[in-house]
Amino acid sequence: MNEQRVPHSPGPRAWLGLLVVLGPVLLVAMDSSVLFLAMPKVSEALSPTADQALWILDVYGFAVGSLLIAFGNIGDRYGRLKLLMTGAVVFGAASAGAAFAPGPELLIAFRALMGVAGATLLPSALAVLSELFTDPRLRAKAIGVFAATFAAGFAIGPVVGGQLLNSFWWGSVFLINLPVVVLFLILAPVLLREVRATRTGRVDAPSVLLSAAGILLTVYAIKHAAAEGLTVTPMATGIAGVVTLWWFVRRQLHLEHPLIDFRLFRDRVFTIAAITGLLPLAAWSAVAYLGGIYLQSVLGLTVLDAALVALPGAAVLTVTCVVTPALVERIGTRAALITCHFFIAAGLLLLLATSTSSGIGWYVASTVIAGIGYGISFSVVADTAIAAVPAERAGSAAAIAETSNEIGNALGIALLGSLAALIFRLQGPDLAGTLNETLQVPGLTAAAIGDAKSAFVTGLHAAAVIAGILHAALGVFALRHLPRAFTSTDDACPDPLPQDTAEENSVR
Numbered sequence: 001m002n003e004q005r006v007p008h009s010p011g012p013r014a015w016l017g018l019l020v021v022l023g024p025v026l027l028v029a030m031d032s033s034v035l036f037l038a039m040p041k042v043s044e045a046l047s048p049t050a051d052q053a054l055w056i057l058d059v060y061g062f063a064v065g066s067l068l069i070a071f072g073n074i075g076d077r078y079g080r081l082k083l084l085m086t087g088a089v090v091f092g093a094a095s096a097g098a099a100f101a102p103g104p105e106l107l108i109a110f111r112a113l114m115g116v117a118g119a120t121l122l123p124s125a126l127a128v129l130s131e132l133f134t135d136p137r138l139r140a141k142a143i144g145v146f147a148a149t150f151a152a153g154f155a156i157g158p159v160v161g162g163q164l165l166n167s168f169w170w171g172s173v174f175l176i177n178l179p180v181v182v183l184f185l186i187l188a189p190v191l192l193r194e195v196r197a198t199r200t201g202r203v204d205a206p207s208v209l210l211s212a213a214g215i216l217l218t219v220y221a222i223k224h225a226a227a228e229g230l231t232v233t234p235m236a237t238g239i240a241g242v243v244t245l246w247w248f249v250r251r252q253l254h255l256e257h258p259l260i261d262f263r264l265f266r267d268r269v270f271t272i273a274a275i276t277g278l279l280p281l282a283a284w285s286a287v288a289y290l291g292g293i294y295l296q297s298v299l300g301l302t303v304l305d306a307a308l309v310a311l312p313g314a315a316v317l318t319v320t321c322v323v324t325p326a327l328v329e330r331i332g333t334r335a336a337l338i339t340c341h342f343f344i345a346a347g348l349l350l351l352l353a354t355s356t357s358s359g360i361g362w363y364v365a366s367t368v369i370a371g372i373g374y375g376i377s378f379s380v381v382a383d384t385a386i387a388a389v390p391a392e393r394a395g396s397a398a399a400i401a402e403t404s405n406e407i408g409n410a411l412g413i414a415l416l417g418s419l420a421a422l423i424f425r426l427q428g429p430d431l432a433g434t435l436n437e438t439l440q441v442p443g444l445t446a447a448a449i450g451d452a453k454s455a456f457v458t459g460l461h462a463a464a465v466i467a468g469i470l471h472a473a474l475g476v477f478a479l480r481h482l483p484r485a486f487t488s489t490d491d492a493c494p495d496p497l498p499q500d501t502a503e504e505n506s507v508r
Helices: 012-030 039-046 050-078 080-099 104-132 136-165 177-191 205-228 232-252 262-266 268-298 303-331 333-353 360-387 391-427 435-439 446-481 499-504
Strands: none
Touching: 012 080, 012 104, 012 136, 012 177, 039 050, 039 104, 039 268, 039 435, 050 080, 050 104, 050 205, 050 268, 050 391, 080 104, 080 177, 104 136, 136 268, 136 303, 136 360, 205 232, 205 391, 262 268, 268 303, 268 333, 268 360, 268 391, 268 435, 268 446, 303 333, 303 360, 333 360, 333 446, 360 391, 391 446, 435 446
């Protein structure tokens, strides 16, 4: 049981504690995107199939997203700092295993284990952070730094990976996690306190299993169909996945303490905020992954040059995350939500100007313009979702907002990446399942190389167009259905986690 806390000005310990907490947060976000530029190198070393390559990329995000809420509940019951420390140890060990994985199967397994550990880190880190800052306004600023760090990790992951690969082998993108983990394990017991919620509900194990199984079965079916065609196996697996997800939703509607409170989606503002948490990250992750292959395998850039090309978009995204709160004060949350989708749509559609022979300038312009929209969306989703529901349900709203980010990141690669893989299979020279595999075929003719690159660029264009259309449609929907007087906060520095909710529910 927590005693009633009296707000006070935090001392140096609180700010040092914030810095320590931000280490795992940055790692979890970076590891969602650090492989985007590294995949050509991974493909050369491990020769994964088309669907294995997609699993290497997105099994991490699926593991994080499907277990995030469950570990929030577990942390409430058994202690968030204890779970945070355990998660950091597992994350470090899995990172070391991934770095030295001898084949794609083990790399997928270690990436999944990293995702499980990552799901323990995010909700526990935010809950411990809320304990450090008892003053609501200062806590809101600290949570803003937390959110900006998380978004920045997504943005700089490919750049960091590219820089490392310029000098080291592909496993180095995982080994960089170890110094941060070790430093955290040394400092966390000194600077952070244990936190438990005053009121918890039991963790519904069947719901955890149903959500994870439903997502993985459905995505497996989509990837298998894209890579090898629509056969009995993906059809049966897809039907099983959809039925499992339907069962999961039905179960949540009858539980006293559901993992996801689907009743919140009755509020249109909350629904738009949740979709805004999912769709931009889906578009960003897919285009960043496909873009990394485009720059290296189609245009022939080195991994360092590809990282430099990605840098302007990453910088714009990060800066936008930082300045968005001030922007929202001026234009309002409604305008910010609408604007972000049109910026993303415009940026994505610029990719249509890229080709097999040129397109660096168009790629940079695309990532910069879309980066403005991404930065706005990453910054306003959580506050918007929380403000749309009663205070006693703020924890559930924040949990869904956080989960939509992680699931969006994984779904982007799974769905849009599978679409690009399908187009490559149908239009490519039919020598291998992926562009990188095709380019490694001995005795490849110039015509076959041209066909392979053209098929890949067509897949990139298709993914960009579909994501762009979805964002434009969501922008129009928000324009029509968000209340004109809507605002996510009543003041310039909100308390996104009310005092009672921060203690009782946390952010799961």
